[in-house]
Amino acid sequence: MSISSAIDALTSVLGDRLSRSKSDLDIHGRSETHFAPMPPDAVAYPLTTTEVAAVVRTCAEHNCPVIPWGTGTSLEGHSLAPQGGITINLSRMDAVLTTNAPDMDVTVQPGVTREALNTHLRDTGLFFPVDPGANASLGGMTATRASGTTAVRYGTMRDNVLGLTVVMADGRVVQTGTRARKSSAGYDLTGLFVGSEGTLGIITEITLRLHGQPQAISSAICGFDTVAGAVDAVMDAIQMGIQVARIELVDTASALAVNAYSGADFPACPHLLLEFHGSDTAVVEDAASFGEIATDHGGHGFEWSAKAEDRNRLWKMRHDAYYAILASRKGTTAIVTDVCVPISRLADALLATQNDIASSGIPGPILGHVGDGNFHAILLIDPDSPSEMDTAKALASRMATRALDMGGTITGEHGVGMGKLDKMTAEHGDAWAVMGAIKAAFDPDGIMNPGKLVPPAN
Template identity: 60%
Template sequence: MSLPDHVQDELASAFGARFSVKAADLSHYAGSETFHRARLPDAVIWPETTAEVSFILSLCNANRIPVIGWGTGTSLEGHALAIHGGITLDLSRMAAILEVRPEDMLAVVQPGVTREALNADLRATGLFFPVDPGANASLGGMASTRASGTTAVRYGTMRDNVLALEAVLADGRIIRAGSRAAKSSAGYDLTALLVGSEGTLAIITELVLRLQGQPEDVAAAVCAFDTLEHAVDCVTATIQSGIPMARIEFVDAETARAFNHYAGTTLPEKPHLLVEFHGSGESVRGDAARFGEIAGEFGGLGFDWASTAEERARLWKMRHGAYPACLSLRPGATALVTDICVPMSELAGAVTAARDDIREAGLLGPILGHVGDGNFHATILLDPENAEELAAAKRVATRMAERAIAVGGTISGEHGIGLGKRDLMALQHGEAGGVMAAIKRALDPNGIMNPGKLIPG
């Protein structure tokens, strides 16, 4: 579609240089971090206030024009692509930290604030925001996809850390959901409904976030294992032992090779666990010692402890750079990234089966993940022009998803559904998918909110 002339004129008058239909501006919003691609949106707007978002949605709803929210563009499932045209709302200018209340351990932010910017602002308070997906994503985007990351095993996901929010519905109504209280039993949990809705129900314009105290002491280490099975079994045993891990990450031998190739590290090309402990000095030392004993039982080799803050930062920078590192194994490649999550008792079998499927398909797909909560990813490398490779990768990803569902798991632990997993929603949810579609119709009867994502149809 293209914008009606009267709509374009009204938006150009209202927003001036913050409204654009120039191809050079729109091209930024037609691609994603992975293989997903789409047409250009018809226009992009950079709103600065909730009132402006409300105005845009009211106008677009009256004219049945699609509206797609955009944070930093780091999503992996094509969430923010304008597959039906329409208007992209780039929320990056709504980037104010509105309030920090150390006594209540919360912060109030606009959606364009990134997690790194918030934590930089919090340094003097002794608090931090713990959800860490790796990319310097916007907090609005993280809420919209219900993101998590390396620290979820201890601090939870965005679901656990968004106390309240402000959002604009399709017809322009502004609502508030949740509260600043520690708990509430007052009506439907609209906060939980909108967190993870991927912009298909509303545009989030403000967030009240739960903060955590910065730990007294931190210790981190890397440990190699001879086999994938031993590394994953060590994770399961560690979690079952009750050791309060802050992070416990798995990378396979191919990912270790990618780190060495991309970042110049010298890791043995074996499976590894990357771990971190938070707490008092005494508790951190005790937890680390207990983990070392468990790792030794599974053949853990060569603990490399990061004893300073700078060394820990390098360790986690390496882990957060896993995606470009994996891409470097095949120059010019793009990727399909899987995201299944299974109960801990099923983790070893799921990871092993995924590895075998990738090999049998003749694909290169390093495996890594936040295995402390049963979530792992395969980064299946693809020639962007090779349709047969993409089809093969999709078949492998579907088998992984089917296995996850069969053991009580999920098709997405943190990346969300977007375009990439939309066709698997019926497999996971059955009749509940119809309930989700009914909610979508109730809140967005004209279907303007990020159409074609999350909900099939």
Template identity: 70%
Template sequence: MTIQTAIDALATLLGDGLTRSKSDLDLHGRSESHFLDCPPDAVAYPVDTAQVAAIVQNCADHACPLIAWGTGTSLEGHSLAVNGGVVVDLSRMNRLLAVNAADMDCVVEPGLTRVALNTALRHTGLFFPVDPGADASLGGMASTRASGTTAVRYGTMRDNVMALEVVLADGRIIRTGSRARKSSAGYDLTGLFVGAEGTLGIITELTLRLRGQPMAVAAAICAFPDVESAVAAVTATIQMGVAVARIELLDTASVAAVNAHSGMSFAVQPHLLLEFHGSDAGVEEDAATFGEIAADHGGTGFARATQTEDRNRLWKMRHDAYYAILASKPGHRAIVTDVCVPVSRLAEAVAETQDDIAASSITGPILGHVGDGNFHAILLIDPASAADRTAAEGLSHRMALRALRLGGTCTGEHGVGMGKLGYMAQEHGTAWDVMGSLKAALDPAGIMNPGKVVRG
């Protein structure tokens, strides 16, 4: 029983649905972040749950590692075949199976992306709110418990996945949850698989909670003299109960990069980007309240946008900030951090991180979803420089430890993958061993995305 015998059997089973071409292997061996390439031995393209189950059963019979793949946008090496094996690319399972408008939910296959889903929902008056920035697959978003710019109002994938169909490591197909809005029936298996990063099974169907498209939407932007003032305004806004749908921070370096990349002309100082959802009167009131809070904290240039094209341009700028920062230093790659702290400790965490980066030999613009205490530093390194990598890894390490010291987490939304394994024991203690026990119970041979989330 070897990887090769598993692949030979899959070739008979899948025909053209299995590839070993170098281009496909290279594509599925890359990461969006700094990890070294890890091409798999083969890539399988199932078209339905039955094929996924057959692939899993075959690989279980041959002790062959399996790695589920959505769109490859994850940032902690989640989808890399570190032990070789077969990547299961779910992009051909991309159908919207049902929309239950009266109940405000839908059923999708895992390869459907969030943008494609919202495009299909446009005529229904409903939308799916979780927005990680990248046009990620919904299965991948569930597997990493993704969130993003709208989490401050609508929650993360944890809050928006109602039920799942999952293929377990032995090929069994199970369903978790239901379309009911609540249940007290047994363990929350849906919650177990949301965030498991494909280490316990492969998600083949999702039931998602939908929201009503707001009557009115307004975006806003405001400059601040420093990051501390911007963060203080965020804290005051949240504590006052202002119903912001998004509230994002860009520091001075991020704004400069965005200006150069997107042709903007914002003042080169920290900015908050916001969005308000609700009725016309509610949006107007919330925006006015924030304007007053911003002024109290030194905010200037507060401006609102209600036209769709203006709002889209503003948020495209924010979603493209990562690529703008990369473009600011051609030839560099990024070590992307992701920590989350209680909102009351956010200013402290950001200030200490800024000082740490300023004292280092590399640059690291800061941005993030500060409405829920989640922020990132984009640490830019020359891939050929060992000194750069050492400096960035040291900064990232201290950020994670700082977040834990302040009562937070080493990852607010990117997930564990390989990159955050080193902090799991400190964050979870004995509970990490319990996670390992669950993994051993559901995947005793360790074939499902090995090397991620739990102790190896």
């Protein structure tokens, strides 16, 4: 049996950093969403790129699946082990290796979390802006092309990764990119590995672009009579060039869930939560300008603040919103959708989705990174009810199809994993086979995170 022989060989390499304990297998076989548990056969805890390469080389010799693991906060089953094998937990590779303040870049190991990095950077005047909500590892964020609330201003991981060290499927270690701000020296391998979900190689070092801490930050909140009014305000703000750093939609159902969970007192209507980064005067002007735009579109209860404590309370509520929504129905599990559409179609997409959810009978509060045209419906289902699961999956499928019809994508930031495989042909057509050809060239034996992202091998 190939997996057990790989485990035997790895035990001599890693000693007690190769775990087969039940708790380790359980933890690494679970996800945050609706997938059934799929544990690996063992969990490796390497400390260096060389050790990762040794693990992968051994697994390649024994044709054993290899699954990279950061913090386990992905939502599409990326870190599950549907074919068993070895999960490589990278959390002990958590060093910030080099900070280059004048060049505004930093090189980290993959187990560094985004909060740990920003704590490390606190005194440099710099920060790393990408914020998917969870305190994810930077390796996982790179591998899933994460984004979140600040992408409207600072871009996604695609825009903020300068270079990588990657262990390939045969154990070779390659470097991609440089510390230069741009390059046209051949294929963009960095961009290819960003979002490749562990299916092409294991990322063991990441060089990230940093940004200057803004001189000032203001935050704001505004209620709207309708979701369409809120979206129109977003479009106007972006087209007028107001530099929003965050612009988040919380629909009525989400606002009520947050009230119940966090003791907040949102009125029962859709809200936009905003943040502005800039000079002391700019953040005041931007907040005021947005207030005027909001009023034009039926906004009410507009409040803004330049105080850190107000801002922190606002974003704590937004970050907790997913857990608030989960808590709004006891014993529930979630299917979290993630469509992203051209912003001119966003209001239509949101309204059609809300109507569809309302007629399904399943609760589905909506949160949106609306500056990017990206939103999530959190479909709350009884895990023991196959009919609710079927209903929710059909809802999610209709949302994805609707997004494609509008020129959008089935996933703005959560990735493919196991959960979006059935929509890849609809989005990509023959280009999905092109992805399969890359996979076959990089990993001919299919050992790297099998069952995710690419078409099943024939």
